[in-house]
Amino acid sequence: IMGNSRASCHIDPEIFDTYLPFHSYNLGLNDGGMDAILHAWHLYRMHIKKIPCIILLSVDWGTLETINNPSMRKNEYLPWCNDPAWRAIISKAGFTFADKKVPLWKYRRRRHFLLKGLKEYAGIQRSGYGGDILSYERGYICLDDKVPMIEWKPLGEIVLDFSSLDMFFQMCRQENIKVICFYSPVYSSFCNQSEISSRTLISNHIRNLDIPFLDYSEREENSDSSYFKDSLHLNCKGAAWFTRLLAHDVATVLEIR
Helix, strand or coil: CECCHHHHCCCCHHHHHHHCCCCCCCCCCCCCCHHHHHHHHHHHHHHCCCCCCEEEEECCHHHHECCCCHHHHHHHHHHHCCCHHHHHHHHHHCCCHHHHHCCCHHHCCCHHHHHHHHHHHHCCCCCCCCCCEEEEECCEEEECCCCCCECCCCCCCCCECCHHHHHHHHHHHHCCCEEEEEECCCCHHHCCHHHHHHHHHHHHHHHHCCCCEEECCCCHHHHCHHHECECCCECHHHHHHHHHHHHHHHHHHHCCC
16 A cells, blocks of 8 residues: 555455455655655665565645655655665755765754654554544554544646656556555535646556546545545544555455355
């Protein structure tokens, strides 16, 4: 399971695997654009030799917009600063030589990240992982469903870039990996003409490549605030609902009973 935070917060691998004969893992990245997602994939392939049979890829405007610059998320890339697979991301984000080469130097003004990194290294399954987060397991970040939903302003004008997405599709074809793309639920009041237009462009582009595209942007449940942590992210209750729904549709695409 790959994509941005709308992948990592929306799909619980444990629930997913109860409906399908798979062992899944969630590689969703917070605010990850396609460049970051590609590097996460390279990192996975570097350390995990087993090739997955299926990739579920969350695709939306956040994945493809041209202004999604890694430098905006510099602090979040700190734990991977010394990993060679992230060199391009690191250079774009503007890390210094000392940040990359001197052990722990990158944490000199960010000690709270050092503490988070140590917790991750020690294992943080079923433990606190920041505000409004209940647990973190197999890549899935479970968002609290007991906090009030936050509404965000609808999208302004955005520009999409499909080049990195097409590169990812090509790599998957070369390794005979089946890709199924999906568009996560969006809270109903967030949708405007810009969101609809970008969604249509994404849908047409992917389907023209003969890749399955599952669109959940206009579900009746998208007007139920009890399913959402904010306008773009499902909470624990919403993720459980969506995981079951997605698993059913993936089974249909793959012709699995």
